[in-house]
Amino acid sequence: MSQPNANVYYVPHNSRWPIIATLGMFLFMVGAAVWLNGYDTPGKIILTIGALSIIGMMFGWFGNVIHESMKGTFNSQVDTSFRMGMTWFIFSEVFFFAAFFGGLFYIRTFVVPWLGGVGDKGVITNGFIWQGFSATWPTNGPEAVGGSFTSGSPWGIPLLNTLLLLSSSVTVTIAHHALRAGNRKKLIGFLGLTILLGITFLCCQAYEYWESYVHLNMTLHSGIYGATFYILTGFHGLHVTLGTIMLIVMWLRSVRGHFTPQNHFAFEAVSWYWHFVDVIWLCLFLFVYIL
Amino acid sequence: MSSTAQAIHHEDHHQGWFERWFMSTNHKDIGTLYLSFSFLMLFVGGSLAMLIRAELFEPGMQLMQPYFFNEISGMHGLIMIFGVIMPSFVGLANWMIPMQIGAPDMALPRLNNLSFWILPFAFILLLSTFFMPGGAPAAGWTMYPPLVLQGGESVAFMIFAIHLMGISSILGSINIIATILNLRAPGLDLLKMPMFCWSWLITSFLVIAVMPVLAGAVTMMLFDRFFGTNFFNAAAGGDPVMYQHVFWFFGHPEVYIMILPAFGIISEIVPTFARKPLFGYKAMVYAIACIAFLSFIVWSHHMFTVGIPLGGEVFFMYATMLIAVPTGVKIFNWVTTMWKGSMSFEVPMLWAIGFIVLFSIGGFSGVMMALVPADFQYYGTYFIVAHFHYVLVGGALFSIIGAVYYWLPKWSGHMYSSFWGKLHFWSSVISVNVLFFPQQFLGFAGMPRRIPDYNVAFADWNMVSSIGGFWFGATQLIFVGVVIHTVFFSKDKATSRVWEHAHGLEWTLPSPAPHHSFTVPPVIDDSQLAHGDVSH
Numbered sequence: 154m155s156q157p158n159a160n161v162y163y164v165p166h167n168s169r170w171p172i173i174a175t176l177g178m179f180l181f182m183v184g185a186a187v188w189l190n191g192y193d194t195p196g197k198i199i200l201t202i203g204a205l206s207i208i209g210m211m212f213g214w215f216g217n218v219i220h221e222s223m224k225g226t227f228n229s230q231v232d233t234s235f236r237m238g239m240t241w242f243i244f245s246e247v248f249f250f251a252a253f254f255g256g257l258f259y260i261r262t263f264v265v266p267w268l269g270g271v272g273d274k275g276v277i278t279n280g281f282i283w284q285g286f287s288a289t290w291p292t293n294g295p296e297a298v299g300g301s302f303t304s305g306s307p308w309g310i311p312l313l314n315t316l317l318l319l320s321s322s323v324t325v326t327i328a329h330h331a332l333r334a335g336n337r338k339k340l341i342g343f344l345g346l347t348i349l350l351g352i353t354f355l356c357c358q359a360y361e362y363w364e365s366y367v368h369l370n371m372t373l374h375s376g377i378y379g380a381t382f383y384i385l386t387g388f389h390g391l392h393v394t395l396g397t398i399m400l401i402v403m404w405l406r407s408v409r410g411h412f413t414p415q416n417h418f419a420f421e422a423v424s425w426y427w428h429f430v431d432v433i434w435l436c437l438f439l440f441v442y443i444l
Numbered sequence: 445m446s447s448t449a450q451a452i453h454h455e456d457h458h459q460g461w462f463e464r465w466f467m468s469t470n471h472k473d474i475g476t477l478y479l480s481f482s483f484l485m486l487f488v489g490g491s492l493a494m495l496i497r498a499e500l501f502e503p504g505m506q507l508m509q510p511y512f513f514n515e516i517s518g519m520h521g522l523i524m525i526f527g528v529i530m531p532s533f534v535g536l537a538n539w540m541i542p543m544q545i546g547a548p549d550m551a552l553p554r555l556n557n558l559s560f561w562i563l564p565f566a567f568i569l570l571l572s573t574f575f576m577p578g579g580a581p582a583a584g585w586t587m588y589p590p591l592v593l594q595g596g597e598s599v600a601f602m603i604f605a606i607h608l609m610g611i612s613s614i615l616g617s618i619n620i621i622a623t624i625l626n627l628r629a630p631g632l633d634l635l636k637m638p639m640f641c642w643s644w645l646i647t648s649f650l651v652i653a654v655m656p657v658l659a660g661a662v663t664m665m666l667f668d669r670f671f672g673t674n675f676f677n678a679a680a681g682g683d684p685v686m687y688q689h690v691f692w693f694f695g696h697p698e699v700y701i702m703i704l705p706a707f708g709i710i711s712e713i714v715p716t717f718a719r720k721p722l723f724g725y726k727a728m729v730y731a732i733a734c735i736a737f738l739s740f741i742v743w744s745h746h747m748f749t750v751g752i753p754l755g756g757e758v759f760f761m762y763a764t765m766l767i768a769v770p771t772g773v774k775i776f777n778w779v780t781t782m783w784k785g786s787m788s789f790e791v792p793m794l795w796a797i798g799f800i801v802l803f804s805i806g807g808f809s810g811v812m813m814a815l816v817p818a819d820f821q822y823y824g825t826y827f828i829v830a831h832f833h834y835v836l837v838g839g840a841l842f843s844i845i846g847a848v849y850y851w852l853p854k855w856s857g858h859m860y861s862s863f864w865g866k867l868h869f870w871s872s873v874i875s876v877n878v879l880f881f882p883q884q885f886l887g888f889a890g891m892p893r894r895i896p897d898y899n900v901a902f903a904d905w906n907m908v909s910s911i912g913g914f915w916f917g918a919t920q921l922i923f924v925g926v927v928i929h930t931v932f933f934s935k936d937k938a939t940s941r942v943w944e945h946a947h948g949l950e951w952t953l954p955s956p957a958p959h960h961s962f963t964v965p966p967v968i969d970d971s972q973l974a975h976g977d978v979s980h
């Protein structure tokens with residue numbers, strides 16, 4: 154492997170993948186919008202084409218970059234650019250969740266007490282429109298939208314899920330140390346374990362959702378509690394799913410021996426992502442389940 | 445270093461049209477795409493503005509149904525913000541940042557192409573809503589629920605278009621941050637960087653932090669409309685005002701996203717034509733950082749009248765007034781840079797001075813609206829319309845046009861006709877005041893915004909404003925002429941320095957700049973830097 158000269162700038166050659174990515178995203182969203190507007194069949198068809206192009210694009214684009222990276226095309230400057238790219242991407246994801254957390258805090262500290270009669274605003278809303286509504290949490294509002302429901306206990310599945318994700322963060326770190334030490338067996342083992350923990354988490358969450366829908370009548374329609382609960386845990390679950398898929402890809406690449414103790418940025422990026430997902434979960438556990 | 449140059453791929457030779465423009469990894473080509481796209485959108489959004497002013501020319505319903513008026517006024521805002529101001533600043537960043545820091549290209553060139561190409565498709569989604577059952581979204585650019593959710597089939601398309609625009613600008617900003625932090629030539633310390641790079645470094649931070657928040661806000665809306673959630677329904681414990689909080693947590697930093705790069709541009713142009721180093725370089729950097737920080741804690745000044753607790757009104761009032769301090773520092777420093785300089789008034793300088801004056805007017809009206817008791821009078825009136833058009837047209841757009849006049853010779857290798865450039869400026873600066881100054885009177889008198897008809901008491905100033913509007917709109921055709929002439933027809937070759945006192949690495953490159961700006965890191969000589977020669 155020829156070591157590229159760090160004093161020379163590197164610019165990648167043209168690529169058809171960005172424009173394919175755009176088209177894929179565009180079709181996906183058009184399909185989704187058409188479908189949501191009630192034109193099911195065309196919507197589903199367009200959405201599927203879009204989704205398939207996005208998946209194909211990912212294979213193509215990442216395959217391309219992996220190929221270049223293994224040829225040793227990238228110098229350390231390019232590596233730093235990749236790292237910065239991933240760091241700031243995760244930073245933007247943090248703010249995506251912050252929007253929903255902010256909404257939750259606002260609802261709980263202001264809106265629900267106001268509806269219950271606290272403050273100048275509350276005196277009027279509560280006194281004139283919703284007399285007798287008292288502020289509690291969880292709530293589905295003064296008109297009990299979605300019907301009466303119960304919220305699950307944090308100390309069952311949510312606690313288990315916390316332990317699962319926390320230990321998966323540990324295992325992925327052990328895998329990383331193994332990778333740096335050049336111990337491929339250990340790397341593959343612990344990475345595999347991380348994936349299993351991720352999948353178990355997802356299964357537990359699916360079970361929790363099922364239980365909430367079927368036995369607790371706690372659904373998306375259950376007023377503001379249902380809405381905030383599902384949007385936060387749902388988007389988190391989506392991120393765990395994506396993270397797990399990325400981990401699987403990393404596992405396959407480790408099996409193929411793509412990574413060296415010095416050069417394994419993709420692995421690191423995925424593990425950062427995994428830790429990020431873990432931290433978000435801790436916030437969820439605290440603010441959505443416990444408090 | 446002879447063998448090293450081959451590390452850069454020279455695909456300049458024999459690149460098909462499709463390959464060059466659709467598969468590009470070149471910051472200049474992508475910058476051109478960004479600028480061309482926003483130029484096109486300027487005229488799309490501008491036509492809507494002309495329709496608005498035509499309808500408001502006289503009291504009474506003239507040309508259109510009220511609902512259509514609502515559609516075009518909201519779409520005008522969305523197009524101008526996400527389709528014109530933001531992409532043209534990104535286009536300028538693409539062109540200039542690598543040249544200003546001695547880099548070959550952006551840090552992540554393929555991602556760069558993706559960020560651009562998402563945009564036209566996002567706008568296909570958004571503009572297609574005009575032709576849908578129920579028409580385009582008709583609740584203003586702020587898209588407040590529950591009103592916007594009562595729209596027809598456009599709602600889902602609007603939301604997804606916003607998602608796409610968000611992805612585009614986040615990816616673009618990630619690229620800009622990585623470029624500035626990672627690709628500076630050795631020796632080009634952060635505090636020697638041109639102000640334009642500084643302003644974009646901080647702007648990209650804002651973009652990455654707040655565009656996801658907008659995505660979150662519209663996602664909640666998507667769920668409310670299609671999946672039966674009740675985020676914005678008080679009967680279910682939600683609150684429509686929650687949308688406003690989340691939206692303006694994005695929205696206020698967003699307005700600074702649209703002005704900070706302008707500050708950068710003005711800080712480049714003014715020293716060149718005042719023939720003096722920028723006064724208070726470090727203060728300028730700190731002022732931008734300070735404005736960016738404050739922009740996160742002022743959002744509720746857009747909500748003074750919706751009913752927030754008194755403590756909130758007071759906090760957001762003082763926080764907003766604080767922003768005037770760093771903003772004042774910037775204006776003071778530009779003026780002081782000109783003070784006792786050997787000034788000359790080439791076209792870019794005219795636009796920069798126009799910017800300073802018009803932006804100050806807009807800034808003053810901002811401070812007026814920051815006062816809670818006064819804002820109860822101004823809120824929802826034409827006074828706000830005048831405010832943000834002074835800062836966005838007189839501010840952001842003027843700076844962009846100034847930047848084009850400043851760097852176009854570097855991009856194209858040709859000089860433009862300064863006669864037409866000056867005519868464009870004078871006609872614009874007069875008409876923009878005819879257009880927006882009377883709107884302040886209308887606002888004081890209580891004329892509501894976003895209304896197709898009005899009391900006859902407002903007739904005179906509306907007619908004046910409309911005349912200014914058509915005049916300003918027509919004037920921009922000069923700009924089209926100048927740009928097309930310079931790029932394709934001008935025989936007047938530009939030198940590499942272009943402007944006598946221009947400093948900065950971009951001026952060390954030939955005009956037009958080579959396909960890859962710098963193939964190896966340039967050796968930095970402080971005297972060449974835009975701000976390397978300032979004694980701190």
Ligand code: HEM
Nearest residue numbers: 699702703745746768807810811813814819823832835836
């Ligand atoms: C000295 C700085 C500024 C201050 C103190 C300020 C203050 C304000 C206030 C208080 C409002 C809300 C008025 C109301 O709704 O009653 C407002 C609205 C607005 N400002 Fe500023 N502003 C400043 C600078 C800017 C800049 C630089 C921009 C953009 C480049 C901008 C764009 C806007 C826009 C677009 C709105 C209206 C939003 C809407 O309701 O549609 N402002 N400003």
Ligand SMILES: [Cu+2]
Nearest residue numbers: 696699745746
């Ligand atoms: Cu604001």
